[in-house]
Amino acid sequence: MPPRHLYVHVPFCARRCAYCDFSIAVRRITPVEEYLRALRMELAMLAREHGAQSTAAWTLDTLYLGGGTPSQLGTALPRVLDAIGEVATIAPDAEVTIEANPEDVTPESATAWRRAGVNRISLGSQSFDSSVLAWMHRVHSADQIPRAVEIARGAGFDNISLDLIFALPRSLDRDWKRDMESAIALDPEHLSLYGLTVEPRTPLSRWRDRGEVREAGDDAYAEEFLLAHETLGAAGYEHYEVSNFSKPGLHSRHNSSYWSGAAYAGVGPSAHSFDGARRWWNVAPYAEWLGRLTADSSPVAEVEVLDEENLSNERVYLGLRTSEGVCVAGDELAELEPWVDRGWARFSSVGHEPMPGWVAVSGTPATHAPTSIVGTQHSKLTLTANGWLLLDELATNLTCIRSRSYV
Numbered sequence: 001m002p003p004r005h006l007y008v009h010v011p012f013c014a015r016r017c018a019y020c021d022f023s024i025a026v027r028r029i030t031p032v033e034e035y036l037r038a039l040r041m042e043l044a045m046l047a048r049e050h051g052a053q054s055t056a057a058w059t060l061d062t063l064y065l066g067g068g069t070p071s072q073l074g075t076a077l078p079r080v081l082d083a084i085g086e087v088a089t090i091a092p093d094a095e096v097t098i099e100a101n102p103e104d105v106t107p108e109s110a111t112a113w114r115r116a117g118v119n120r121i122s123l124g125s126q127s128f129d130s131s132v133l134a135w136m137h138r139v140h141s142a143d144q145i146p147r148a149v150e151i152a153r154g155a156g157f158d159n160i161s162l163d164l165i166f167a168l169p170r171s172l173d174r175d176w177k178r179d180m181e182s183a184i185a186l187d188p189e190h191l192s193l194y195g196l197t198v199e200p201r202t203p204l205s206r207w208r209d210r211g212e213v214r215e216a217g218d219d220a221y222a223e224e225f226l227l228a229h230e231t232l233g234a235a236g237y238e239h240y241e242v243s244n245f246s247k248p249g250l251h252s253r254h255n256s257s258y259w260s261g262a263a264y265a266g267v268g269p270s271a272h273s274f275d276g277a278r279r280w281w282n283v284a285p286y287a288e289w290l291g292r293l294t295a296d297s298s299p300v301a302e303v304e305v306l307d308e309e310n311l312s313n314e315r316v317y318l319g320l321r322t323s324e325g326v327c328v329a330g331d332e333l334a335e336l337e338p339w340v341d342r343g344w345a346r347f348s349s350v351g352h353e354p355m356p357g358w359v360a361v362s363g364t365p366a367t368h369a370p371t372s373i374v375g376t377q378h379s380k381l382t383l384t385a386n387g388w389l390l391l392d393e394l395a396t397n398l399t400c401i402r403s404r405s406y407v
């Protein structure tokens, strides 16, 4: 069965943001024709691989146009959807998301996107402080964010997500609480929050290496993450994944497909695909992706085959990211007990009400411990906000407990 979720990477950006290490192509003028030609070739290749000989044989439930900056395609963006429509059917109730930067949201472009069937905008807001945005090398200013939301609403978008970055260097004196309140005032359906990380070979890493900027420490990260959990929770948003909040019933369906382990396909430079047992990804540089497709060869850079243990570990990690959690067996629960006990002390020092530990357990414990307990009587383990601060550590602990079954 061809995958029901498709990611399209549109790599173009007006300039590189200080923290960004994504696969992008900085272009003053977006090479729409060149990109679309290559994209069509890759989509046709993908349809052939899946044996989808007609659009009736491939239905998409979610489509995500990410980047890069897909909104740089402006009123040409519907042509991407046309290209997809040549090989697949976009289901009538599909979630179709575009990542947009505020400066690209004009009445003309937003209307064109909505008419083409895009029904969700993920807006790269990052902060409502113009000096912080300038420091990040963002193109937009703070006042362009509410304007973009207003234009999108006017064009008929009733599902808008705002991206914000937290844990910025203390020296910027950024008011995180005020930024979240500014976001809430725009009444978005969804928010994605990302802690700033210093990636190698970015302007930010050079500033850090020269001693011009100091990263926020773990305490600042924890403090702002927990403040977001409280503030957005009080405003009616569900913290349904470590980095994502939504109004009830408005989780990102596309991203939820990644976390649930569903098969997905990706096209465009650096795009990843997964079929349930293998993961593969395209070459990242735009020129290489373009060159390969123009020569009618595959843009795939590498394929990783996942064995049952890899898949199980991945299910644990992805499950713990979300409020869905993971199923655990009775004897696993006994080993997890310390997680419940040790949680409090670690983050109670940041000035928030202590939360009850790292994990929450619900349901009836299984009386046996099969390798895969999906579909058996089980308990469900979810991480609390405190627990999400230790996601990697806790996921590693659980996968270690489980890996004994594979010895």
Ligand code: SF4
Binding pocket: 012, 013, 014, 015, 016, 017, 020, 021, 022, 024, 067, 068, 069, 101, 124
């Ligand atoms: S707009 Fe997005 S993809 Fe482009 S450089 Fe900035 S953060 Fe990276």
